[in-house]
Amino acid sequence: MGDENRRGLPRIVTGLVFGQVLSLLITGTGIFSTILADTYHVEVPTTQSFLNYFLLSLFCLVLWRKGTLKQTLQDRYGWYLLFAFIDVEANYLVVKAYQYTTITSVMLLDCFTIPSSVVLSYYFLGTYFTITQLLGSAICIGGLVTLVVADIAIANNEDGSEPANVISGDLFVLAGSFLYACSNVGQEYTVRQRSRIEYLACIGLFGTLLSGFQLGILEHSELSTMDWSRNVLLLMGGFAICLYLMYVFTPTMMLHSSAVVFNLSLLTSDFYSAIAAVLLFDQKFSLLYIAAFSITIIGLILYHVPSRKVGQPQIQRIGEEEEEEDNGESGEGADVADESVPSLRYSAREGRIP
Numbered sequence: 001m002g003d004e005n006r007r008g009l010p011r012i013v014t015g016l017v018f019g020q021v022l023s024l025l026i027t028g029t030g031i032f033s034t035i036l037a038d039t040y041h042v043e044v045p046t047t048q049s050f051l052n053y054f055l056l057s058l059f060c061l062v063l064w065r066k067g068t069l070k071q072t073l074q075d076r077y078g079w080y081l082l083f084a085f086i087d088v089e090a091n092y093l094v095v096k097a098y099q100y101t102t103i104t105s106v107m108l109l110d111c112f113t114i115p116s117s118v119v120l121s122y123y124f125l126g127t128y129f130t131i132t133q134l135l136g137s138a139i140c141i142g143g144l145v146t147l148v149v150a151d152i153a154i155a156n157n158e159d160g161s162e163p164a165n166v167i168s169g170d171l172f173v174l175a176g177s178f179l180y181a182c183s184n185v186g187q188e189y190t191v192r193q194r195s196r197i198e199y200l201a202c203i204g205l206f207g208t209l210l211s212g213f214q215l216g217i218l219e220h221s222e223l224s225t226m227d228w229s230r231n232v233l234l235l236m237g238g239f240a241i242c243l244y245l246m247y248v249f250t251p252t253m254m255l256h257s258s259a260v261v262f263n264l265s266l267l268t269s270d271f272y273s274a275i276a277a278v279l280l281f282d283q284k285f286s287l288l289y290i291a292a293f294s295i296t297i298i299g300l301i302l303y304h305v306p307s308r309k310v311g312q313p314q315i316q317r318i319g320e321e322e323e324e325e326d327n328g329e330s331g332e333g334a335d336v337a338d339e340s341v342p343s344l345r346y347s348a349r350e351g352r353i354p
Helices: 002-038 043-055 060-066 069-095 101-123 129-156 165-195 195-219 220-224 230-255 261-266 269-281 287-303 331-341
Strands: none
Touching: 002 043, 002 101, 002 269, 043 195, 060 069, 060 195, 069 101, 069 165, 069 195, 069 261, 101 129, 101 165, 101 269, 101 287, 129 287, 165 195, 165 331, 195 220, 220 331
16 A cells, blocks of 8 residues: 555646646736736737637647548537637636636636536536535535625725626626536536547637637727737737646646646635735735635535445546546556546636636
């Protein structure tokens, strides 16, 4: 047993390191979006995500070299088009929220992805959950409600603030988080049936087409009048690169760790965003923020507490990588397991994270 623990330690450490990298990338997207919205008044959320999808579409070259691109698009274009649409709109809503609410609120409210995934997985994937998982999800929702109350209280106490705008921002995040949950559940099903490369390639291809069409309709006037300064271009490029790396690195992280370590590691993005809010944006904090954050963490930890139903096998959590029953199994079966890329919290969170 001791030898097994020593052999597994590097895997755990690698997973934790990847988790912190992803947390920093998540925080990076929030920082870039906040600076663009508050300092430069850039309000083009679809354009910000467009470059990410374009970079992801380059994975199509991998499928083309394998000779599977044409057949993949012919057989499954409808499926990938649907989930690309969901993913594009999820990114749009969350980035749009930075124009109305704070980076701290966005980072905490996106935890709504977890209870949403519970419901969607139960109905569409037939996933069963323990009582502690359901209770943890309910506590997370309590934390979200507390955070919305904190936003309203701060907006009421600040001169010139409009609580209606803050509420709109919070609703944008909640709606985007629900769409992220839809995307994550679809991704979980897809990558277990196909491969993560195929998923990223097709999401990138259709995401590029959809976001390009959407920005042409919704953001053409903003693009023609906005200040295309070097700082703005650098900030938009930084956002796109952070989002792209989140999509790409999440599968690698999951190959070195478990979904539990992954989701717990991502919780630190809330701390990073809080530090950024104080140092970069002079944000005022309410004690309700601390209460909301504490309640949300308690719910997330409770969600991941291992438990077993009477008469039922160990419950498979959403996004948790299916382990091999036989450690000696190799060959094609092992490759299939490696291609199972869980993602629960992000997306763009990886979104996110894909």
